[in-house]
Amino acid sequence: MSALVITDLHAQVQTDTGPKDILRGVTLTIDSGLTHAIMGPNGSGKSTLAYVIAGHPRYTVTSGSITLDGVDVLAMSVDERARAGLFLAMQYPVEVPGVSVANFLRTAVTAARGEAPKLRLWIKEMKEAMADLQMDSSFAERNLNEGFSGGEKKRLEILQLGLLRPKIAILDETDSGLDVDALRVVSEGVNRFREATGAGTLLITHYTRILRYITPDVVHVFSDGRIVETGGPELADILEADGYERFTTVKTA
Amino acid sequence: MSAVTITPPMDLAPRVHSLDPDAFSVPTARDEEWRFSPVDRLKHFFIADPAAGFVTATGAGINLVPMAEVASSWIPIDLPSAIARAHVSKAGVLEIPAQAQWTEPVIVDLTTTAANSYQHLEIVAGHFSVATVVVRQTLTGNVSGAIIINVGDGAQLRVITVVEGEFSTALALQMPIIVGRDATFTGALATLGGGAVRVQSSVKYSAPGGRAELFGVFLADADQHVENRIFVNHDQPHCVSEVLFKGALLNPGARSAWIGDVLVRKDAIGTETHQANRNLLLSEGSRADSVPNLELETGDIVRAGHASATGRFDDEQLFYLQSRGLSLDEARQLVVRGFFADVLGRIGDTQWRDELLLKISDRLGITPMEEIDE
């Protein structure tokens, strides 16, 4: 059993005009086996939360804490967090020219597992993982994310999720840019991962359509840098029907 | 002594061509052609050394011939090459017979034991021959001189030159390339060693329809100066030139300069030319100069372009890789290998692409994993 515990987290982004406060007191615990959905308007700070957990250098935590199984995550480097079992499927995966998917995946899996997988077994594992996500095996030879469509990038993120098997997965708008078929394939990939590992999952999304495939245990409304409402799966339907207004206007009223 | 030819001062072509060293003034940092060069580290090339040796070329099919018997049409264009030409006693000559189809690369080793050595190597590809030549220039002392490449009509010649050696050494090399009718030349120049390395590659077409590709990779470490000067003289119609050099500057004090001059003469209609230089600065305190020049005397061309960019690591790329568990070092190494992958891929010889990638990885301290090739 693992637990990612976020307590009263405040964070800033470094901008050209100086630091800007974005997270204003996020408190959230994600336990193994549970899936949390976070929904909230554009610019409310959802991706910032994801990046801060992963350790992106552009963000500075000004107060609060993040621990994984009691260990201080904020004291870890980006790669240490990954090796400790945190994974972020990014909203905008980064293109890395000249680095093949196959080479990258093997290097990442070697880092995650602490030893290089045997070449023969590895090729089989990679091919099966690709087939599961209905990715053509030719993607292995392509440069990492370079020239990938939005949907292809998201598939590759979930492919990595399945191979790296983290304790806690954060999926930042993995559903955006996917057509209906791709959404199903990717959601099945996430579900296979959840069932196989019993990991905790934080799903950031704008839409309930992914929640039809991946049922959340808890739904949070995120607004202006913090969680303003928490409920069960039914909260997502209310948000879909009524929008965020009633949660976001509270502050300005 | 031979006549001195002086070309009009406005164009990019070298001003002086002469076999007589006295026709050249001693380079200084104020000269346009030398302003990026560490003239102090090259100064032993500016006066003839009576004790100098000559660079020996060895390899299958190489003939070592007295310089007096070499019928070279190339005329030196700077002081170091004129001195080397005047004093080199023997030349290496590799002739690829007309129509020959060499499937295996021919290796030419250039070595010397003297502190200062003069070099003259000629590679002559006969009509319609196909060959790959790998020139290993290993520096144990200072070397000045030339590698002269003549690509006959319809020939396809690939020359991969690998410069390695001690950081205490210097190299001043002229590499003139003459491309025949409908011939293709692919050059790859990998500068991985040597202290102060200045190579000038000059392409000239002897007839229409030629194609010249010049690819380069270099690594510059602290106290290394790597200078590549390219001159492509499009004076024949319907010729193509494609130039891509990529370099990584590894440590504080590393220096590189890339000067790419392309001149498209009035008669060179239907020209296609593209040149680019990209540099990656891996540390503060290193410097890469990059100067592309394009001079068009006709607008009746297919395409002409140049690009130059010098950048640092992309933080987003490093973050992405690190967020997958790779250490900062692993992430950097992957990005640097990736940076060189495209230009190495364009050499068109997979064995030497891999060999060079291995050498680069080696210099970067990477232990490569077994390759995944299906």
Ligand SMILES: Nc1ncnc2c1ncn2[C@@H]1O[C@H](COP(=O)(O)OP(=O)(O)OP(=O)(O)O)[C@@H](O)[C@H]1O
């Ligand atoms: N590098 C940056 N420079 C300036 N502002 C930034 C930067 N990164 C984030 N912000 C700002 O922080 C706020 C939160 O951004 P964030 O990306 O976390 O929102 P989000 O909730 O993920 O939005 P979306 O739903 O559109 O993905 C926004 O106002 C955004 O403009």
Ligand SMILES: [Mg+2]
């Ligand atoms: Mg976002």
